[in-house]
Amino acid sequence: DAKTTQPNSMESNEEEPVHLPCNHSTISGTDYIHWYRQLPSQGPEYVIHGLTSNVNNRMASLAIAEDRKSSTLILHRATLRDAAVYYCILRDVAGGGNKLTFGTGTQLKVEL
Amino acid sequence: EAQVTQNPRYLITVTGKKLTVTCSQNMNHEYMSWYRQDPGLGLRQIYYSMNVEVTDKGDVPEGYKVSRKEKRNFPLILESPSPNQTSLYFCASSLVRSYEQYFGPGTRLTVT
Numbered sequence: 001d002a003k004t005t006q007p008n009s010m011e012s013n014e015e016e017p018v019h020l021p022c023n024h025s026t027i028s029g030t031d032y033i034h035w036y037r038q039l040p041s042q043g044p045e046y047v048i049h050g051l052t053s054n055v056n057n058r059m060a061s062l063a064i065a066e067d068r069k070s071s072t073l074i075l076h077r078a079t080l081r082d083a084a085v086y087y088c089i090l091r092d093v094a095g096g097g098n099k100l101t102f103g104t105g106t107q108l109k110v111e112l
Numbered sequence: 113e114a115q116v117t118q119n120p121r122y123l124i125t126v127t128g129k130k131l132t133v134t135c136s137q138n139m140n141h142e143y144m145s146w147y148r149q150d151p152g153l154g155l156r157q158i159y160y161s162m163n164v165e166v167t168d169k170g171d172v173p174e175g176y177k178v179s180r181k182e183k184r185n186f187p188l189i190l191e192s193p194s195p196n197q198t199s200l201y202f203c204a205s206s207l208v209r210s211y212e213q214y215f216g217p218g219t220r221l222t223v224t
Contacts, residue, residue, distance in 0.1 A: 041218075046212040046213065098143045
């Protein structure tokens, strides 16, 4: 699996937007970009995924650079419940592998 | 409610005493997997299963065994636990080639 690079930590204020960056300069054409998050004392949970186009769902938005070498997870209005470690993961779904290769992620702190 | 359950959630044991951590999912998923999470190392895959009676090694399989006799269950077996297997363990499941994996709540294992 291709490698991703994320900042170790970020801080935000509640009800403000948060932009979590991820660099993946060695991404291949068949790699999907996935984001998971891990709340304290819980297992990881799926947030969003995309291939080339920007994506929106009820949890977040994913903005993908035109060259696909970077992406940004956008939380539109951070809440205290969004404090978690966010993982950016590349996965070649078509290759048949279901394995998720987790890095160390970005610890998001949300303050009042 | 769709979920992945693990038991026990916490376990303290001694070196060499065989133990089993159970994992069960109610979503009829073909794919199931075990990860361990250690500080600074992220989540690493131990074993995975693409379907009943089909299992394969992940990145760190040494000292572990698994079985997949039923679709819903995927137990993790430590025949002779050692202190370096002290870790937080997560079970995950998904449809094959699905974009979203579901994780259990975790089992914190301490081997003394």
